[in-house]
Amino acid sequence: MKEIELYEPRIVAFFCHWCSYGAADLAGVSRMEYPASFRAVRIPCTGRMSPKFILHALRQGADGIWVSGCHPGDCHYGTGNYHSRRRLELLKNMLDYIGIEEGRIHFSWISSAEAEKFQQMAIRVVEAVRGLGPNTRLVKSVCSNCIPPVPTCDTMHECYEPLEEIPGAPRPNGSCCGGNGL
Amino acid sequence: MxxxxxxxxxxxxxxxxxxxxxxxxxxxxxxxxxxxxxxxxxxxxxxxxxxxxxxxxxxxxxxxxxxxxxMRFRTGEDGTxxxxxxxxxxxxxxxxxxxxxxxxxxxxxxxxxxxxxxxxxxxxxxxxxxxxxxxxxxxxxxxxxxxxxxxxxxxxxxxxxxxxxxxxxxxxxxxxxxxxxxxxxxxxxxxxxxxxxxxxxxxxxxxxMKPVIRTEHLEARSLMDAYNLPYWDRVCEACINCGTCTFVCPTCHCFDIQDETTPDGEEGRRVRNWDFCMSPLFTLHTSGHNPRGKKMARVRQRFMHKYKYIPMKRNGEVGCVGCGRCVRLCPVNIDIRDVINAMNAPAEAKPEGQEV
Amino acid sequence: MMKTRTEAIRAAARTLLEEGRVDAVIGYVQGTIPLRAQPFVAYTPEECDRFIWSSFCGGNLASIASGRTDRVAVVAQGCVSRNLNGLVHENRIQRENLYIIGVPCIGMLDQRKVEAKLFGRNIEFLKRDPEEDLGEIVVGGCNAMGECYEEVIKRRDVKRDNCYTCMHRNPVGADTVVVEPVSETAGGDINAVATPWMRFDADRRWEEFAKNFEDCIRCYACRDVCPLCYCTTCFVDESNPQWCGKTQDSADVQTFHILRAFHCAGRCTDCGACESACPQGIKMRRLTSMLEKDVRTLWGHEPGMDSTTKPPLSTYRPDDPEDHFK
Incomplete structure (x- = not known):
């Protein structure tokens, strides 16, 4: 039980610029306490939400997803959230169907005035994901699934030993390699 | 023995x-x-x-x-x-x-x-x-x-x-x-x-096993002649440009190499994956130019490679073993045997150097 | 005597080309091996004599018509005609450039199921291919020793999965229908079989999902054969950001299949071309049929029934269900 309490999930939250993002701000300046387990990504409108974003977050190791936007009828652009509502309803059904646990993916409508709802929702999302533990489904791993003769391993350090540095090999350099060290 | x-x-x-x-x-x-x-x-x-x-x-x-x-790699403060x-x-x-x-x-x-x-x-x-x-x-x-x-x-x-x-x-x-x-x-x-x-x-x-393909003219036929056959415009109409024929083929060997890293970019691996010449991505340049941008050019490539380029380079060896997998599994039933026969049949060629 | 489908298609196609009403006719010709048909584009009346209709026209000719700018006629059964309607709506084909030669369909057969019944024996000919739903096909062949066989197989035992539950076997919105209509549905209940994993818990559903797609070789035949997939650059080919890796890792393969199916949601006519095309026999319809069932339940939409209704994910109603939103 203790371990579960200690486990901090990584949640990617997509907030609409015009409402839920503001609600997060308001909750902050109002000194409301809420868990810090999610990374907020500001999107212009929930209509911008693509299923790809959700799958990409899971793929990169997110344990949970939370998408929040304006109440139906209140979209800054008129109909963005109406469209995303259909898309996300269907996507959630599909992800349920293939076995992504119910509590990993959350959607909500939170206006910029609803700091309290934001706080409650944040607690609810984090608790649900924490209860499920780390996500293993649809996660891309560049280390497992090695194909023989390269042995399978959980962390690279277990099954590999470093060679000495290759003489003359280029150093990671932000200017020429996009800074990703390749 | x-x-x-x-x-x-x-x-x-x-x-x-x-x-x-x-x-x-x-x-x-x-x-x-x-x-x-x-x-x-x-x-x-x-x-x-x-x-x-x-x-x-x-x-x-x-x-x-x-x-x-x-291979696998790791980046750190002291280099890769x-x-x-x-x-x-x-x-x-x-x-x-x-x-x-x-x-x-x-x-x-x-x-x-x-x-x-x-x-x-x-x-x-x-x-x-x-x-x-x-x-x-x-x-x-x-x-x-x-x-x-x-x-x-x-x-x-x-x-x-x-x-x-x-x-x-x-x-x-x-x-x-x-x-x-x-x-x-x-x-x-x-x-x-x-x-x-x-x-x-x-x-x-x-x-x-009955004789089904004829290649007697193909060897002597000039490369450009075979390349410019009007037949290519027709055979490609049915092709959907999927990778089935190349992936089931026992001699197709093209690959693509990609580096994959962890989200933090600290560790990674280099992976070699099968690739297929039917895909537009196969030849797409970083500039955006694609030398085989049209479906016809991609369809032609596969057959020309197997029955013209390889025989020219390797003393008559063909890039095909006749296993028939592509014939059986092609979703639109493009039959390599028909294509070879068409490449072999004398036909009027298009003018050389035509834009493809 | 009533014309066979093959005769009727040839006659219709020939007339269209002779009268100059279209520039090309897209249909099927006999495949080079039994149990196969090959898509073919005819430009002259003479070429029309090669057209056939068989129990193995399991592709989707709408994908060949898609994006063409000349005037084409397309031989289309129920599902394909609905795809054509959808493509007209999506501006992939101009309706005035399109002529739909409608063929009432009795369901296509799955060649794998036929072959499995004859395991180990070569199929060299399809001797009989009746145009009745409950008919029997006759296939046969000889081995290298000259020993021959013939086998009678009931059509209803070897139909493609999607054809058992077809809802619209007669063409929708066709310019001409070449033979008498058949009964509109195939009899099976699509809603009853659309979500076979629903009865399991999440872990088991994940297991079934993973097992279903584990053999995928990423040849993209399912995508390429599908008339709904016409993006200039598919998301799997995008490299920055790379939504989907290029490897055989299960995460990459699964991401591809989830997104491919989702991109077809609300537009899929359950034509079954993806499953027929797959060299590995993967059941992509496990995902698409689930999505289409939801589309019907949530928004009451059936794709392709006309060329003016917007696909459900391109529109909305203020009172749409929102069970997943808090």
Whole structure:
């Protein structure tokens, strides 16, 4: 039980610029306490939400997803959230169907005035994901699934030993390699 | 080397012997999909199938996996280091009941991956050296097979370590390499009558395969002439540009190399994946230019590569073993045999250098 | 005597080309091996004599018509005609450039199922291919030793999965229908079989999902054969950001299949071309049929029934269900 309490999930939250993002701000300046387990990504409108974003977050190791936007009828652009509502309803059904646990993916409508709802929702999302533990489904791993003769391993350090540095090999350099060290 | 004979009753004991040093794979019926044959580990007590056409996928995956990790790397403050895998247990793989066309296919790919000192692919060689192939001669070729016309044949021996001929209740084993001879060592020698019977079978089977493709003009035809055939505009209309034909092909060997990193970019691996010339991405340049931007050019590439470019470069060897997989599995039934015949047939060519 | 479908298609196609009403006719010709048909584009009346209709026209000719700018006629059964309607709506084909030669369909057969019944024997000919739903096909062949066989197989035992539950076997919105209509549905209940994993718990559903797609070789035949997939650059080919890796890792393969199916949601007519095209026999319809069932339940939409209704994910109603939103 203790371990579960200690486990901090990584949640990617997509907030609409015009409402839920503001609600997060308001909750902050109002000194409301809420868990810090999610990374907020500001999107212009929930209509911008693509299923790809959700799958990409899971793929990169997110344990949970939370998408929040304006109440139906209140979209800054008129109909963005109406469209995303259909898309996300269907996507959630599909992800349920293939076995992504119910509590990993959350959607909500939170206006910029609803700091309290934001706080409650944040607690609810984090608790649900924490209860499920780390996500293993649809996660891309560049280390497992090695194909023989390269042995399978959980962390690279277990099954590999470093060679000495290759003489003359280029150093990671932000200017020429996009800074990703390749 | 001396032919050996093996009764199917004592097959289990023979396979048990093979299992001591090898992981034995054989074609098995797939549990999920009707009429699909797959390469699977032959478990102890399981008897291999002899009455089957061929596996849906060629066994090239054993030597040239669809995704293969080539190396791993790590970046740190002091630079990038390449990580060396801990020496794995040398595992030998034995493919039992390989069809001769697939044996020929791997031997063809040897020529690609291990050309000379400069081109000597360690990843290929490593697995190739650890893979033994016990072939099973075809006594009942499919209507879609044309191996006899693609420098191969239903009883072809190229690339195999042992060739088995099914004589009904017994198998005649012909060792073809030293490794093969070691495998069959200890089996009783075959009587001359059995060897004759296998020869006779070979003759009957080869005679039963009707001639279907003609290539007599193709060799002499100029490259540009074949390249500019109006036929290409028609054959590509049905093509959907998927990768089925290349992925099921025992001689298609194109690949793409990608580096994949963890989200923080600290660790990563280099992976080699099969790629296919039917995909527009295959030739897309970083600039956005695509030399094979049109479907017609991509369709043409595959057939020209197999039956014109490779024969020109490699002394008449063709990039095809006639296994017929692409004929059977193409979603739109584009038949390579028709395409070859069209490439061979005299036809009016388009003006040279036409924009494609 | 009533014309067979093959005769009727040839006659219709020939007339259209002779009268100059279209520039090309897209149909099927006999495949080079039995149990196959090959898509073919005819430009002259003479070429029309090659057209056939068989129980193995399991592709989707709408994908060949898609994006063409000349005037084409397309031989279309129920599902394909609905795809054409959808493509007209999506501006992939101009309706005035399109002529739909409608063919009432009795369901296509799955060649794998036929082959499985004859395991180990070569199929060299299809001797009989009746145009009745409950008919029997006759296939046969010979081996290298000259021993021959013939086998009678009931059509209803070897139909493609999607054809058992077809809802619209007669063409929708066709310019001409070449033979008498058949009963509109195939009899099977699509809603009853659309979500076979629903009865399991999440872990088991994940297991089934993973197992279903584990054999995928990423040849993209399912995508390429599908008339709904016409993006200039597919998301799997995008490299920055790379939504989907290029490897055989299960995460990459699964991401591809989830997104491919989702991109077809609300537009899929359950034509079954993806499953027919797959060299590995993967059941992509496990995902698409689930999505289409939801589309019907949530928004009451059936794709392709006309060329003016917007696909459900391109529109909305203020009172749409929102069970997943808090």
């Amino acid at each position: 001396q032919h050996r004979i093996l009764s199917k009753d004592s097959l289990a004991a023979f396979l048990e012997g093979l299992r001591k040093e090898h992981v034995v794979y054989a074609p098995k019926r797939d549990k999920k999909v009707p009429n699909k044959m797959v390469w699977k580990i032959l478990e102890p007590g399981e008897s291999p199938l002899f009455e089957f056409a061929n596996t849906d996928m060629s066994p090239k995956d054993f030597v040239f996996p669809q995704s293969e990790c080539l 280091s390449v990580l060396k895998p801990i020496e794995p247990e040398p595992r030998k793989t034995l493919l039992f009941n390989v069809r001769p066309c697939d044996g020929k296919g791997l031997s063809f790919m040897d020529m690609i991956f291990c050309q000379d000192e400069q081109t000597n692919d360690v990843y290929w060689r490593d697995k190739r050296e650890r893979t033994l192939m016990v072939g099973l001669a075809c006594n009942n070729p499919c209507p879609s097979c044309f191996c006899h016309e693609a420098n191969c044949g239903p009883h072809s021996e190229t690339g195999l370590d042992v060739l088995m001929t099914d004589l009904g209740t017994r198998l005649l084993l012909k060792p073809l390499t030293d490794r093969g001879a070691t495998l069959v060592d200890g089996l009783p020698e075959a009587a001359p009558g059995d060897v004759d019977r296998a020869e006779e079978l070979k003759g009957t089977v080869e005679a039963s």
